[in-house]
Amino acid sequence: MNNSSTLASRVSALYVHPIKSCAGIAVGEALLVETGLEFDRAWMVTDEQGEMLTQRERPRLALVQPTFRTQDMVLRAPGMLALHLRLDTVEAPTRVRVWDDIVKAYDMGALAAQWFSDFLGRKVRLARFDPEEKRLSEARWAGAVLAENAFADGFPLLVAGSASLADLNQRLAARGQAAVGMERFRPNLVLDGLRPWDEDHIDELEIDTAQGPVRLRLVKPCTRCTIPNVDPATGEPTTEPGDTLAGFRADPRMDGALTFGMNAVVLSGFEHTLQIGQSVRANFAF
Secondary structure, three states: OOOOOEEEEEEEEEEEOOEOOOOOEEEOEEEEEOOEEOOOOOEEEEEOOOEEOOOOOOHHHHHOEEEEOOOEEEEEOOOOOOEEEEOOOOOOEEEEEEOOEEEEEEEOOHHHHHHHHHHHOOOEEEEEEOOOOOEEOOHHHHOOOOOEEOOOOOOOEEEEEHHHHHHHHHHHHHOOOOOOOHHHHOOOEEEEOOOOOHHHHEEEEEEEEOOEEEEEEEEEEEEOOOHHHEOOOOOOEOOOOHHHHHOOOEEHHHOOEEEEEEEEEEEEOOOOEEEOOOEEEEEEOO
16 A cells, blocks of 8 residues: 555546446546436346346447437447437336346337347347436445445446556466456546555545546445456457456455455535546545
């Protein structure tokens, strides 16, 4: 851990993942809203009973590439015509399950369902989170902060350090394995200026924005399943970087689960715009 209690850092990358488990979008700026970055995990693919589907069951979801335009989101995938979804339009109200939570949502209609069904080879639907729903992070980790989520696994934001990825890639190279990109870990904020794995020990981040400071609390190490092992270029599951992480990232705080990155909740700064290059003060917990 860094010897000082506060360390200067900067935002080096921002990612929005509009559809849970589909490809993310690297953006230059993003609006911070109650559920995290605007449009992050606002949509989710489900089976016909409303149960969530992710890359764990359907790794080909990694190949679905969203792009935002002014009034719509365009989805592209190998062998498929582009699908256009208007940002201001939903169809029938429905209920879906994300992990243990059954939440209100909106079905996105027959065309979107057919598109994803054709691509995945099974009958599925696409749902959009109902903004009136209040799905909160576990108080065990968030404490008194009422941290809202859309379809994220359990927290509004995921923070990672670029130095941690560099350290992992050095370890992969030493094992004769190819480097991996940060997109495999699906963070929202990536920070430069930290030492490898410093984010494990950060208590709060304060980010300077044009509208004033944003304050985030890092509350829980992010445990890793098999999704980082899915090659985002092919949609095929592999064994790395999981095998390499297993050699040094079994986290005693999480009963030995492998961790990379930290889940965060928002203390203040809603409706502020995060941008690449903004300065960050990282306050460490001792």
